[in-house]
Amino acid sequence: MRKSLMIVVLLLSTATICFSQSKKKANKDTEHFRYEIECAGNGTQGTYLVKVWSYSKKAQVAAEQCKKNAVHGIIFKGYSSKNGCVAQRAMASNPGVEMEHAEFFDLFFSDNGEYLKYVALTAGTQEIIKVGKEYKVGVVVSVSKDALRKALEKAGVIRSLSTGF
DSSP states (O other): OHHHHHHHHHHHHHHHHHHHHHHHHHHHHTTTOOEEEEEEEOOSTTOEEEEEEEEESSHHHHHHHHHHHHHHHHHHTOBOOOTTOOOBOOSOOSTTHHHHTHHHHHHHTSTTOGGGGGEEEOSSOOEEEEETTEEEEEEEEEEOHHHHHHHHHHTTSSOOTTSOO
């Protein structure tokens, strides 16, 4: 009995360590937010429908990070017009806002962070392309731009659209 209990504990701890290392690897791979974002069509009112391409040595890691990269792209990059979509500017007009509010964004984009409230995977397939030693994975996601903007304004990260120039 005692021996089987120790085996179960050993297996669970090994699984936990592997999962933890996978998360660390995912965060390291996307630490510099290396991704591409493009319009994927018209979303419902208050949302953007975007396709995000993320890079990693493991395809599943890249796919997991697409949601984080989509929210980051809406806040800091925006996207150009493509496929009949209208170009969208980044929510943060000040390029230094990410550094000025680094503590906020570290927490916001942490594992299971607040960014998950504003993004959802859409029904559809993901595209996987092998590029050298890594994978480029494309996933279509919906980002709740109105709710995201309100949250960032409330936190004092970006200015409200109703404030003057």
